[in-house]
Each structure stands twice: as C-alpha cells, then as structure tokens.
Amino acid sequence: MSSYKNYGSDFNMWMPPKTERDGFWEKVGSGGGGGFLGFNGGLPPNLKEDVTVCKDGSCSYKTVQDAVNAAPNNASSSKFVIGIKEGVYKETVRVPFEKKNVVSYWRWVYGFRSHIQNSAGPDAHQAVAFRSDSDLSVIEDCEFLGNQDTLYAKSLRQFYKKCRIQGNVDFIFGNSAAIFQDCNILIAPRQLNPEHGEKNAVTAHGRTDPSQATGYVFLNCVINGTEEYMKYYNENPKVHSNYLGRPWKEYSRTVFLNSTLEILVNPEGWLLWSGDQALKTLYYGEFGNSGPGSDTSKRVTWSSQIPTDHVDVYSVENFIQGDEWISSSS
Numbered sequence: 001m002s003s004y005k006n007y008g009s010d011f012n013m014w015m016p017p018k019t020e021r022d023g024f025w026e027k028v029g030s031g032g033g034g035g036f037l038g039f040n041g042g043l044p045p046n047l048k049e050d051v052t053v054c055k056d057g058s059c060s061y062k063t064v065q066d067a068v069n070a071a072p073n074n075a076s077s078s079k080f081v082i083g084i085k086e087g088v089y090k091e092t093v094r095v096p097f098e099k100k101n102v103v104s105y106w107r108w109v110y111g112f113r114s115h116i117q118n119s120a121g122p123d124a125h126q127a128v129a130f131r132s133d134s135d136l137s138v139i140e141d142c143e144f145l146g147n148q149d150t151l152y153a154k155s156l157r158q159f160y161k162k163c164r165i166q167g168n169v170d171f172i173f174g175n176s177a178a179i180f181q182d183c184n185i186l187i188a189p190r191q192l193n194p195e196h197g198e199k200n201a202v203t204a205h206g207r208t209d210p211s212q213a214t215g216y217v218f219l220n221c222v223i224n225g226t227e228e229y230m231k232y233y234n235e236n237p238k239v240h241s242n243y244l245g246r247p248w249k250e251y252s253r254t255v256f257l258n259s260t261l262e263i264l265v266n267p268e269g270w271l272l273w274s275g276d277q278a279l280k281t282l283y284y285g286e287f288g289n290s291g292p293g294s295d296t297s298k299r300v301t302w303s304s305q306i307p308t309d310h311v312d313v314y315s316v317e318n319f320i321q322g323d324e325w326i327s328s329s330s
Contacts, residue, residue, distance in 0.1 A: 173203065219257050
C-alpha cells in the first residue's frame with residue numbers, strides 16, 4: 001500500500017515493502033512494553049469435555065478422528081472439547097477448516113499432555129508429524145517427535161507454549177507467524193550412522209514476500225540435543241554442525257530471544273540454503289540469548305543483532321496479536 005500511496009498507478013515506480021533488513025521496524029502497539037520476556041496465556045482453564053476418547057470402548061469414541069468428526073461445523077464461538085484418555089493412538093488425524101474451535105485435551109498423568117510422532121525413522125527423509133494451517137491456534141504442553149520436517153507450522157498465527165520439539169533437518173518449517181515460548185528444541189540423530197557426523201538446521205522459514213507478516217519467534221526456549229545425539233556430539237564435535245536455521249524462501253524470517261543456545265550450535269549460527277539465495281532479503285535476528293552457543297562474534301555477516309528499542313516488535317502482543325485471542329492462564 002505504501003507504493004500506491006507514494007506513486008499511485010505509476011507501477012514502474014513501485015518497489016517491495018521495506019523490512020527490518022532495510023532498517024524499517026513496525027510500530028509497537030500498546031500491548032508491548034516488555035512482552036518479549038514472556039506471555040501469561042495459553043489453553044483456556046477449566047475445560048469441560050463435550051466428548052471423550054479411549055481405547056477400551058468406555059468413552060464416546062475409540063479414535064481421535066471420530067471425535068473430531070463429531071464436532072459441529074463452523075461453530076462461531078463455543079469450543080468443542082475432546083478429552084483424550086491416556087493411550088497410544090496410531091492414526092492420522094485431520095481437523096478440517098469447517099471444524100472451528102476444536103480443543104483436544106489429553107488427560108495426562110505426568111509429562112506432556114500429548115506425544116505426536118511420525119515414526120518413519122531417520123532414513124525416510126521428509127516425514128511430518130504435525131501440520132497446522134489454522135489461524136489463532138494454541139498448542140501447549142505437547143511433544144512433537146520426528147526427524148526431517150517434524151513440525152509444519154504452515155500458515156497464519158500460531159502459539160506454541162512449553163512444548164518439546166525434536167528432529168534434525170529443517171524440523172520446524174513453513175510460512176506461519178508463529179511464536180514458540182518456553183519450548184525445548186532438541187536435535188536428534190539423523191543418519192543411520194550418526195557417529196560419522198551430520199549437518200542440521202532447526203528452522204526453515206518460508207516467507208515469499210516482504211509484505212507477509214510471518215516469521216518464527218523463539219522466546220525463552222532451549223536449543224539442545226537429545227541425550228542420544230549429545231553422546232555422539234561429545235565423542236567428536238568437529239564432525240557435527242547444527243544451525244538455528246536456513247532460508248527456505250527469499251524473505252525467510254526467524255529470531256531467537258532470551259533463549260539458551262547450548263554448545264552444539266555452530267558459531268556461525270545460520271546455514272546457507274543454496275548459494276546466495278535470500279542472503280540480501282532474509283532477516284535472522286538474535287537478542288539476549290545465553291549459553292555457549294550464543295556467542296555472536298563469529299556469526300555469518302547476513303544475520304543481525306536486534307536493537308533493544310525494537311525487540312518488542314516480536315512480542316506475543318505485537319507479532320501475533322496474542323493478547324486479543326489467547327486465553328489468560330489460570
């Protein structure tokens with residue numbers, strides 16, 4: 001819209017919108033004010049189940065998919081809550097667009113509420129465990145297990161809180177506006193012979209246009225390896241290289257704020273995709289991180305340190321307008 005305002009219908013004068021890479025920063029709304037330090041919201045408290053799922057047949061349904069299918073179409077406001085009892089559910093679950101306001105709630109005894117896994121193995125290449133195309137989605141206390149492309153945070157606004165996400169090659173990817181808060185991000189062995197070494201990237205964000213308000217924000221997270229992977233890493237760290245991300249598309253955007261970057265993070269921080277693809281247009285930023293992998297003295301020249309005055313651009317309130325749609329924690 002800025003090109004239209006400045007040049008009208010003289011299309012030859014139009015140019016792409018400016019981004020952080022050009023020194024342009026979005027105005028911070030009133031909801032900022034240090035919100036980048038954490039957001040006190042998540043799943044709605046005191047959920048009341050509409051239906052239940054269990055393997056023994058004593059609940060409303062035996063499969064999660066049947067429970068999803070029972071949800072009303074295009075519900076305007078009321079939530080349809082599915083209570084899932086402890087058990088192993090080997091199925092592919094699809095929640096179509098018309099099933100709005102569906103909340104899946106695992107009745108948990110300890111650990112994470114749910115474990116979502118693609119069990120294809122490290123030699124299967126791309127194997128997505130969880131994909132989200134939904135707007136205003138909240139995922140809390142979930143574990144996502146896989147290898148390449150574990151979590152496909154594809155589009156629109158998403159909020160992940162206190163999750164554990166495990167994989168290796170580009171295992172968090174897509175083109176959503178997603179915030180990961182208080183999450184453990186763990187690299188797992190990729191090759192069938194991982195002792196020979198490997199090269200992994202945590203993220204591959206796919207923004208294709210500078211006008212898209214998308215990107216990945218990691219807030220108060222930990223970037224580390226699984227116990228199994230760290231055994232191989234510590235035996236011969238020189239053959240292992242792990243990076244915060246690489247640019248899947250031309251305007252890839254990913255930032256890490258106030259997170260703990262452990263020793264397995266390569267000093268360069270970020271990885272090339274192919275040649276110089278996106279190096280002049282991406283935005284990869286860091287602010288306030290700690291841990292042995294947070295030293296930025298050897299970072300690639302095409303990454304950035306976020307100015308203190310602009311960190312609130314990436315708060316939950318400003319980046320995904322979370323204070324307008326994420327429930328307050330109980």
